[in-house]
Amino acid sequence: xxxxxxxxxxxxxxxxxxxxxxxxxxxxxxxxxxxxxxxxxxxxxxxxxxxxxxxxxxxxxxxxxxxxxxxxxxxxxxxxxxxxxxxxxxxxxxxxxxxxxxxxxxxxxxxxxxxxxxxxxxxxxxxxxxxxxxxxxxxxxxxxxxxxxxxxxxxxxxxxxxxxxxxxxxxxxxxxxxxxxxxxxxxxxxxxxxxxxxxxxxxxx
Amino acid sequence: xxxxxxxxxxxxxxxxxxxxxxxxxxxxxxxxxxxxxxxxxxxxxxxxxxxxxxxxxxxxxxxxxxxxxxxxxxxxxxxxxxxxxxxxxxxxxxxxxxxxxxxxxxxxxxxxxxxxxxxxxxxxxxxxxxxxxxxxxxxxxxxxxxxxxxxxxxxxxxxxxxxxxxxxxxxxxxxxxxxxxxxxxxxxxxxxxxxxxxxxxxxxxxxxxxxxxxxxxxxxxxxxxxxxxxxxxxxxxxxxxxxxxxxxxxxxxxxxxxxxxxxxxxxxxxxxxxxxxxxxxxxxxxxxxxxxxxxxxxxxxxxxxxxxxxxxxxxxxxxxxxxxxxxxxxxxxxxxxxxxxxxxxxxxxxxxxxxxxxxxxxxxxxxxxxxxxxxxxxxxxxxxxxxxxxxxxxxxxxxxxxxxxxxxxxxxxxxxxxxxxxxxxxxxxxxxxxxxxxxxxxxxxxxxxxxxxxxxxxxxxxxxxxxxxxxxxxxxxxxxxxxxxxxxxxxxxxxxxxxxxxxxxxxxxxxxxxxxxxxxxxxxxxxxxxxxxxxxxxxxxxxxxxxxxxxxxxxxxxxxxxxxxxxxxxxx
Numbered sequence: 001x002x003x004x005x006x007x008x009x010x011x012x013x014x015x016x017x018x019x020x021x022x023x024x025x026x027x028x029x030x031x032x033x034x035x036x037x038x039x040x041x042x043x044x045x046x047x048x049x050x051x052x053x054x055x056x057x058x059x060x061x062x063x064x065x066x067x068x069x070x071x072x073x074x075x076x077x078x079x080x081x082x083x084x085x086x087x088x089x090x091x092x093x094x095x096x097x098x099x100x101x102x103x104x105x106x107x108x109x110x111x112x113x114x115x116x117x118x119x120x121x122x123x124x125x126x127x128x129x130x131x132x133x134x135x136x137x138x139x140x141x142x143x144x145x146x147x148x149x150x151x152x153x154x155x156x157x158x159x160x161x162x163x164x165x166x167x168x169x170x171x172x173x174x175x176x177x178x179x180x181x182x183x184x185x186x187x188x189x190x191x192x193x194x195x196x197x198x199x200x201x202x203x204x205x
Numbered sequence: 206x207x208x209x210x211x212x213x214x215x216x217x218x219x220x221x222x223x224x225x226x227x228x229x230x231x232x233x234x235x236x237x238x239x240x241x242x243x244x245x246x247x248x249x250x251x252x253x254x255x256x257x258x259x260x261x262x263x264x265x266x267x268x269x270x271x272x273x274x275x276x277x278x279x280x281x282x283x284x285x286x287x288x289x290x291x292x293x294x295x296x297x298x299x300x301x302x303x304x305x306x307x308x309x310x311x312x313x314x315x316x317x318x319x320x321x322x323x324x325x326x327x328x329x330x331x332x333x334x335x336x337x338x339x340x341x342x343x344x345x346x347x348x349x350x351x352x353x354x355x356x357x358x359x360x361x362x363x364x365x366x367x368x369x370x371x372x373x374x375x376x377x378x379x380x381x382x383x384x385x386x387x388x389x390x391x392x393x394x395x396x397x398x399x400x401x402x403x404x405x406x407x408x409x410x411x412x413x414x415x416x417x418x419x420x421x422x423x424x425x426x427x428x429x430x431x432x433x434x435x436x437x438x439x440x441x442x443x444x445x446x447x448x449x450x451x452x453x454x455x456x457x458x459x460x461x462x463x464x465x466x467x468x469x470x471x472x473x474x475x476x477x478x479x480x481x482x483x484x485x486x487x488x489x490x491x492x493x494x495x496x497x498x499x500x501x502x503x504x505x506x507x508x509x510x511x512x513x514x515x516x517x518x519x520x521x522x523x524x525x526x527x528x529x530x531x532x533x534x535x536x537x538x539x540x541x542x543x544x545x546x547x548x549x550x551x552x553x554x555x556x557x558x559x560x561x562x563x564x565x566x567x568x569x570x571x572x573x574x575x576x577x578x579x580x581x582x583x584x585x586x587x588x589x590x591x592x593x594x595x596x597x598x599x600x601x602x603x604x605x606x607x608x609x610x611x612x613x614x615x616x617x618x619x620x621x622x623x624x625x626x627x628x629x630x631x632x633x634x635x636x637x638x639x640x641x642x643x644x645x646x647x648x649x650x651x652x653x654x655x656x657x658x659x660x661x662x663x664x665x666x667x668x669x670x671x672x673x674x675x676x677x678x679x680x681x682x683x684x685x686x687x688x689x690x691x692x693x694x695x696x697x698x699x700x701x702x703x704x705x706x707x708x709x710x711x712x713x714x715x716x717x718x719x720x721x722x723x724x725x726x727x728x729x730x731x732x733x734x735x736x737x738x739x740x741x742x743x744x745x746x747x748x749x750x751x752x753x754x755x756x757x758x759x760x761x762x763x764x765x766x767x768x769x770x771x772x773x774x775x776x777x
Contacts, residue, residue, distance in 0.1 A: 029306050093305045103357045108303035108328055115301045123298065132338060135299045137330055
């Protein structure tokens with residue numbers, strides 16, 4: 001399943017609205033101007049996910065993971081490399097000295113940030129599809145990329161796709177790149193793309 | 206399952222009532238036993254559940270708050286814009302409120318005041334409660350993380366302290382490495398500078414030993430050896446000066462001095478070099494300039510250093526001007542030359558120790574780069590200042606020394622205050638007091654030094670006995686009954702201090718009162734003090750000046766020093 005250019009543009013535009021909300025929420029929360037770079041969207045089969053992400057997140061990854069259920073269902077993750085995760089919490093919490101590990105409080109901050117971003121995106125999808133989506137409590141994982149992908153795609157017999165959205169948090173002259181990964185069933189992705197097409201057509205009128 | 210309650214639950218026939226019982230047990234657990242705050246509301250945010258933990262920590266009993274709107278019971282939730290989280294929860298979102306970004310949700314006193322937080326620090330989850338895909342309320346779980354946050358802060362502080370220590374240690378190490386590198390470079394320079402004159406000395410001495418030199422060449426050899434040894438002695442003197450200045454041990458012997466005399470003496474001593482290079486030296490000495498207050502030797506050293514520097518860097522046929530003038534309440538000594546000049550980049554470092562504009566091994570001009578640094582320090586000690594101007598490379602340089610002018614009231618010229626300008630020229634032994642009839646015991650473990658001192662003293666007519674050690678010296682003392690003792694201080698086994706204390710313990714008829722002078726390379730003030738306290742009458746710094754040696758021996762023997770016999774061979 002591939003996105004055509006118009007679909008990709010429309011999806012990027014929709015996600016960018018969610019990103020703007022996330023940026024505004026984080027700015028208010030931290031007192032610093034937080035921006036998220038415009039998204040770059042791609043669709044991969046879950047089997048292709050590992051090589052696609054390995055390039056950007058070598059080594060250990062920090063992920064904030066929420067399972068969502070309802071008429072569309074799947075896994076939503078915010079992925080950061082470990083150093084990026086440390087840097088992001090330092091930037092958000094005014095850490096006086098750069099730390100080099102994530103303590104419990106830092107993990108909690110990451111969980112909150114991931115939660116805000118995932119809620120914004122999935123909430124936007126829910127509105128678009130006019131469906132009600134429920135979320136699990138977000139969980140933070142620190143593991144290798146392989147283990148992470150394994151944990152999201154096991155026990156799923158149905159063919160799955162991953163919507164991969166690249167972005168970067170820009171805070172106080174620093175930039176921390178990250179990925180939003182939404183793993184969906186073929187049916188869910190189909191439905192999402194249909195609605196994106198409809199939205200795009202509506203915008204075009 | 207052994208308990209009666211367990212059996213009772215197990216034997217229940219209706220699944221429904223079992224579930225009801227379990228739900229009731231869970232609710233009971235949540236209400237009475239949970240170690241977190243648990244609050245549930247309906248979809249209007251009216252409080253439905255307020256557990257025991259919440260009662261204990263907020264001081265609000267369940268009956269007080271049940272059925273009331275959460276945002277009305279805690280209006281600060283709206284003020285802090287945290288009410289939005291409940292709105293989002295009612296839309297189906299789970300919200301996480303981290304301690305780091307929020308501190309707390311509902312103000313509560315910390316369990317213990319020891320961590321210094323005015324409020325209990327909280328980690329919060331706010332979730333929607335739904336039934337049949339319909340959201341019917343919210344669930345808030347509050348966890349007390351005060352203790353954890355305090356421990357994390359301690360750990361972070363420790364890590365920061367450790368990294369601070371690590372970086373300051375790194376800094377200290379790189380500072381030490383830099384100092385070490387400078388020292389290495391300096392050692393390389395000093396070895397080079399000491400070896401150059403040594404080559405000449407060794408070379409000519411070797412030829413003399415072969416005995417194949419013509420008388421003319423032999424004279425030249427001696428002249429060369431003498432000149433090079435002098436230059437080495439100057440290097441060592443400079444090094445000692447620097448070490449004294451660094452350790453703050455340099456003392457000035459301040460008296461009223463006539464600057465004009467000092468400048469003239471310094472000019473005289475560099476005259477041969479000036480003539481050899483065909484340099485035109487112009488003197489502009491204002492007689493109204495003197496007298497000033499200072500150390501005559503050190504002032505001459507200052508002027509001499511500036512002059513030798515000017516000669517060194519001025520090419521053949523160049524020009525040097527020396528000016529002494531009174532300007533307001535100070536006296537200026539200006540030495541300018543038409544030499545190689547100083548680049549703008551190097552000007553600020555001219556007075557730094559061990560700095561020369563050309564530090565390469567192939568440089569044209571030798572030296573340790575100490576002269577100007579010594580000038581700077583000595584001028585400082587005199588309460589004056591030194592500055593340098595140069596228009597750039599090839600455009601000459603001008604050094605200006607400013608010294609405070611002191612109106613000196615001196616009715617009768619004090620013999621000591623008269624400047625005795627030491628000339629660099631050979632002092633003939635001919636004019637020195639006769640040591641005839643004196644018996645001198647010379648003690649030194651170094652055979653060459655023993656020989657040299659013996660030879661100088663014999664030249665002046667004294668009888669000389671030499672001993673290589675303190676033990677042999679004590680024997681010689683009893684055997685030969687010498688009139689004077691000259692002893693080295695640093696000797697293996699027993700040093701000069703030990704020797705003199707043993708001698709001074711002897712009765713006078715066995716030589717206990719023999720006048721004695723100590724020889725040492727350590728010319729520091731405290732060494733001199735120690736020498737005099739230990740029983741010597743004089744302190745002779747190495748390398749020994751022949752005239753000084755003879756004068757000291759004569760003085761120890763109570764013979765008058767006939768100063769008018771000093772003949773300045775080249776100066777007269």
